[in-house]
Amino acid sequence: MNDHKPSILKRIRRYNFEDGTIEMLIGLIYFWAGVFFKPLPVPNCPISISIIGFIVTIFLAACMRQRYVYPRSGYVNAVSLATGKSVRTFLLSVLLGTVIAVSIFIPFFLMGRNGDGGLSWLTLTFGLVIGIVLILQGFWLGFPRLAVVGLISAGLAVLLSPIVFAGQTYIFSNQQFPYWVVPAWQIFFPVYFLLMAPVLLLSGGIAFLNYLHNNPPLAEDPDEQ
């Protein structure tokens, strides 16, 4: 029984990532984030489009899980806050996560170049943090595809980082569009989102199709029909 419990816990933790809908949801959120931060100033693209898209995406993901996932895998609420120990563990995790996130981001924001407040570090840090989280989750839960997506995120973060490749922080300023003075991070950050979105959608989509193929809805018992 002692050996059985960890495997039960692992299966419960895998439950949310098994069907790929979470990745597809994150992929679409990334897409709308990319539209929100838009890499180029597109005049006819109001912010409300991405906000509406974001809300519709969450609604669609919930419907998709309701329609395809729950009839196959059932429903489990893994968060157990019934005991004092669980509450303490949860609060400690939140506190520790906040401390780590703040200690990673604050030094970077203080090291700004050319007066843009350190935001040129944003693409690199965000992409690397997300990449590391995905790689760790992939190994921890036994989903190699998450580790691959994490590696792509980290790779894109390095490739697109204005710190690594842009000598000048401000670009896209010319005579034709004199008001297009855009900091480099404002170009590369949305580009990171827009490139990661199809990667997440593809990975989640393949996982979802595999899930549907491997988990047909349970048939009625012969003695109960």
Place this chain on the structure above:
Amino acid sequence: MSSDLRSLAGVDRLIHEPSRSIILAILAAVESADFLYLQRETGLTKGNLSVHLSKLEEAGYVNIEKTYRGKVPLTLCRLTAEGRKAFEAYRKQLKRFVENTPER
């Protein structure tokens, strides 16, 4: 025979049934789970699972709530405090027994 080995004779017979101990092991690890999830994880048929859950509910170990998720009916099962205590005691008894059993 030592008292540790004899302790197996005193285990809760209601829990000491493979299907029911699997059900309780799953429910002990989560806040709640629905009928379908338990069916998937245990590999039991609907009828068998239903019978085992009824027995556990009668004993006061499991709480069964019939609700809806959207328009879909949902049979939500969760361990009661008594059930959690009983399962923990069972787990300790079994562990003590296994630890005192020599390996060949």
